[in-house]
Amino acid sequence: MNLMKSIVIVFVILYASSLMFAEGSCSSCSQMHNNTINAKQVASVEQKGGGANENHSAATVTLPGYGKKVALDKNTYFTYEFTKKPKMGANTLKVNIMDKQKKAVKSYQVFVSYDMPSMKGMHAVNDQPMQINKAGNYLLPLNFVMPGIWQVDLKFMQGKSVISKGSFTLKI
Numbered sequence: 001m002n003l004m005k006s007i008v009i010v011f012v013i014l015y016a017s018s019l020m021f022a023e024g025s026c027s028s029c030s031q032m033h034n035n036t037i038n039a040k041q042v043a044s045v046e047q048k049g050g051g052a053n054e055n056h057s058a059a060t061v062t063l064p065g066y067g068k069k070v071a072l073d074k075n076t077y078f079t080y081e082f083t084k085k086p087k088m089g090a091n092t093l094k095v096n097i098m099d100k101q102k103k104a105v106k107s108y109q110v111f112v113s114y115d116m117p118s119m120k121g122m123h124a125v126n127d128q129p130m131q132i133n134k135a136g137n138y139l140l141p142l143n144f145v146m147p148g149i150w151q152v153d154l155k156f157m158q159g160k161s162v163i164s165k166g167s168f169t170l171k172i
Contacts, residue, residue, distance in 0.1 A: 063168040067081050079096050080096075086170055087144070087172065088144050089144065090142070093130075093140050094139055105136070108156050108158055110130040110156055111127040112127075113125060113155070116146075117169070125143075149169055150172055
C-alpha cells in the first residue's frame with residue numbers, strides 16, 4: 001500500500017510541476033502577444049548599395065511602410081504592399097521594382113521569409129522566391145496561419161549578390 005501511495009504522490013508532483021511549467025510558458029507567451037506592434041512600425045533593416053557576396057550577411061534596411069519608395073541603388077527603387085488587407089489565410093504580397101523612368105525592372109530575384117517573432121521558428125517560411133507577372137510585379141502568396149504579429153523579410157539579389165535586405169511587421 002505504501003508503494004502505491006508513493007507512486008501516486010510522484011505522479012501528482014510530476015503533474016503539478018508540468019502545470020506550473022506550462023503556466024509559465026503561457027504567461028510569457030501572452031505577455032509577448034500583449035506587446036502589440038503597429039503594422040507601420042518596422043524592424044531594423046540594412047541596405048548594401050553595391051551588392052554584397054551572398055556569403056557575407058547584408059544588414060537589413062528599415063522599410064518605411066506600404067507603398068513608400070525604398071532605394072535599391074542609385075537607379076532603382078522598390079515599393080511593397082499586399083493586394084488586399086492582410087488577414088488569416090492566404091495573402092498576396094506585391095513588390096514593384098522601378099527605375100528612374102518608372103519602368104518595371106525584372107532583373108532582380110526577390111526572396112521572402114516570414115515568421116512570428118513571438119514563436120520564432122514555429123511557423124517559419126524561409127526564402128520563397130517571388131514570381132514576376134507580365135506587368136513586372138513580383139508576387140508571392142503568404143499564408144498567415146494564426147492571429148498575432150508577423151515579421152516579413154525581403155531579400156533582393158542580382159546573381160549571387162545580395163543587394164538589399166529589408167523587414168517589416170504586421171498584425172493579423
